Amino acid sequence: MTCDVLIVGGGPAGSTCAWRLRQAGLDVMVVDLATFPRDKVCAGWITPQVVTELCLDTQAYARRRTFQPIIGFRVGLIGRHRETAVTYDGPVSFGIRRCEFDHYLLQRADARLALGAPISTIRKDRGQWIVNDAIRAPMLIGAGGSGCPVARMLNGVMRGRPLVVAREAESRIAAADCESLAIEPDVPELFFCRDLQGYGWCVRKGEYLNVGLGRLDPRSLPAATARFVAFLEARKKIPPRFPWPWRGHAYAVNAAPRRRIVDAGALLVGDAAGVADSQSGEGIRQAVESGLLAAQTIVEADGLFSRDRLDPYAARLEARCAGASLSGALARIVPDRVKTVVAGRLLEAPSFVRHVVLDRWFLHRQQLALGR
Numbered sequence: 001m002t003c004d005v006l007i008v009g010g011g012p013a014g015s016t017c018a019w020r021l022r023q024a025g026l027d028v029m030v031v032d033l034a035t036f037p038r039d040k041v042c043a044g045w046i047t048p049q050v051v052t053e054l055c056l057d058t059q060a061y062a063r064r065r066t067f068q069p070i071i072g073f074r075v076g077l078i079g080r081h082r083e084t085a086v087t088y089d090g091p092v093s094f095g096i097r098r099c100e101f102d103h104y105l106l107q108r109a110d111a112r113l114a115l116g117a118p119i120s121t122i123r124k125d126r127g128q129w130i131v132n133d134a135i136r137a138p139m140l141i142g143a144g145g146s147g148c149p150v151a152r153m154l155n156g157v158m159r160g161r162p163l164v165v166a167r168e169a170e171s172r173i174a175a176a177d178c179e180s181l182a183i184e185p186d187v188p189e190l191f192f193c194r195d196l197q198g199y200g201w202c203v204r205k206g207e208y209l210n211v212g213l214g215r216l217d218p219r220s221l222p223a224a225t226a227r228f229v230a231f232l233e234a235r236k237k238i239p240p241r242f243p244w245p246w247r248g249h250a251y252a253v254n255a256a257p258r259r260r261i262v263d264a265g266a267l268l269v270g271d272a273a274g275v276a277d278s279q280s281g282e283g284i285r286q287a288v289e290s291g292l293l294a295a296q297t298i299v300e301a302d303g304l305f306s307r308d309r310l311d312p313y314a315a316r317l318e319a320r321c322a323g324a325s326l327s328g329a330l331a332r333i334v335p336d337r338v339k340t341v342v343a344g345r346l347l348e349a350p351s352f353v354r355h356v357v358l359d360r361w362f363l364h365r366q367q368l369a370l371g372r
């Protein structure tokens with residue numbers, strides 16, 4: 001089989017890139033080891049920039065799928081009983097389910113699909129990539145998430161990059177039980193760890209409840225999750241002794257040392273490029289934006305995929321995703337013994353929570369959707 005562009009991975013990064021390339025008239029094939037619909041470990045929260053960039057018809061989307069408008073957040077510290085609620089005039093985010101969202105995007109992309117097909121070999125022959133000894137293409141996109149085989153081919157095994165390790169569970173809760181919980185569907189809750197090395201969330205999307213915790217320290221994750229669950233149960237945010245189907249995942253956030261994301265005839269997008277936000281762990285927007293920027297660069301390269309014609313992608317992505325990790329910096333400069341006190345005070349200040357934690361770290365409200 002041959003195609004113009006072969007994309008490895010059909011998550012938001014791969015499907016967005018495929019969608020835009022198909023609109024430009026290219027012959028695109030997406031290979032994924034999973035069959036769709038497939039689920040992905042995720043809280044399932046997207047920002048308005050994603051909706052705009054994907055030209056999502058939200059009414060049509062919501063007709064048969066979960067699409068929960070979010071108008072605010074409650075923010076606190078794990079173990080403390082005081083929370084700060086911040087609400088906005090309209091939706092500032094949306095809750096989706098990845099098994100539905102990713103499937104919808106991949107179908108809409110209108111690319112040729114090879115699903116349930118893991119990548120076993122990638123080699124180059126006279127300027128063309130040959131994947132699994134079966135598919136030949138001049139341009140290869142690595143969109144295979146944190147374990148992407150194309151990223152491994154370009155970078156080997158990367159060490160020394162900060163990894164977010166996370167546990168997450170999503171379950172349907174009977175409507176009556178949901179109503180008795182102290183959690184509103186349009187105001188999800190975020191609770192920071194006392195050492196500021198991560199945070200947990202509790203998000204209600206219609207009849208689904210999603211809980212999880214992400215940290216920069218893998219060893220303490222199981223104990224930290226157990227403490228978080230006990231805290232949520234005590235606050236009646238989740239049902240007691242519920243059999244949560246826990247799943248774990250680790251992924252790189254946008255930080256040095258950077259990955260090589262461009263080579264002759266090859267680009268990396270999404271988690272394969274390691275561009276998730278270092279403050280919030282948000283990665284869907286970055287997956288979508290890197291997919292769009294990659295497609296733009298490929299279309300402009302006009303069939304000549306040398307490294308210098310693809311290099312503008314790296315500069316565009318760097319300009320879009322740049323930004324220092326303020327909460328990380330805060331965690332480093334505040335001494336351990338006063339961290340909980342400082343964090344507790346800051347998280348009780350509504351203006352800090354609204355303007356710094358939410359507007360800057362989580363929602364990036366100062367950043368317009370790509371192309372606006």
Ligand SMILES: Cc1cc2nc3c(=O)[nH]c(=O)nc-3n(C[C@H](O)[C@H](O)[C@H](O)COP(=O)(O)OP(=O)(O)OC[C@H]3O[C@@H](n4cnc5c(N)ncnc54)[C@H](O)[C@@H]3O)c2cc1C
Nearest residue numbers: 009011012013033042043044045144145166270271283284
């Ligand atoms: C617990 C947790 C919660 C999160 N919550 C949020 C959130 O609420 N909002 C948000 O914006 N981000 C969130 N993220 C981050 C977000 O999930 C990722 O950044 C995003 O999924 C990246 O999209 P992607 O398309 O790059 O990769 P993925 O969504 O991981 O897709 C990669 C695809 O590649 C396929 N693949 C992998 N290996 C191969 C192979 N060898 N051959 C073929 N196919 C392969 C996989 O099957 C998969 O379909 C969260 C992450 C975690 C771990």
